[in-house]
Amino acid sequence: MITKKGTVAKISGDKTIKVEVIEYQPHPKYKKMYPTNAYFLAHDEKGVAKVGDKVVIQQCRPISRKKHWKLTETVTSASST
Numbered sequence: 187m188i189t190k191k192g193t194v195a196k197i198s199g200d201k202t203i204k205v206e207v208i209e210y211q212p213h214p215k216y217k218k219m220y221p222t223n224a225y226f227l228a229h230d231e232k233g234v235a236k237v238g239d240k241v242v243i244q245q246c247r248p249i250s251r252k253k254h255w256k257l258t259e260t261v262t263s264a265s266s267t
Contacts, residue, residue: 188245189258194235195225202253203230205243228255238264 192207205226210219227250228243235241240261248254 189242190226190255191240191242191261192226194237194239194241194264197235197237198227201230201233203228203235203241203257205241205255226255227253228257229253230257235260236264 190205190207192205194203195206196204198204205228206223207226208221208223211222212219226243228241229246229249235257242258242261243255244258245254246256249256
């Protein structure tokens with residue numbers, strides 16, 4: 187399964203979180219690494235994630251039209267940083 191690490195950007199709904207994932211890609215010509223960000227909607231069954239938490243999400247079956255990821259674990263809490 188595919189997993190990604192990111193930060194909770196928004197809590198949108200009862201069991202849905204919006205996770206921002208920042209990845210680095212090399213420039214095709216100059217080979218310098220630059221950041222790209224993407225947002226994923228993830229399913230948070232227990233509703234434990236807060237805005238600013240560092241989380242790990244895992245790809246799963248489609249839960250809704252745009253939600254194909256689920257929350258696996260919370261790495262660090264926003265209140266502890």
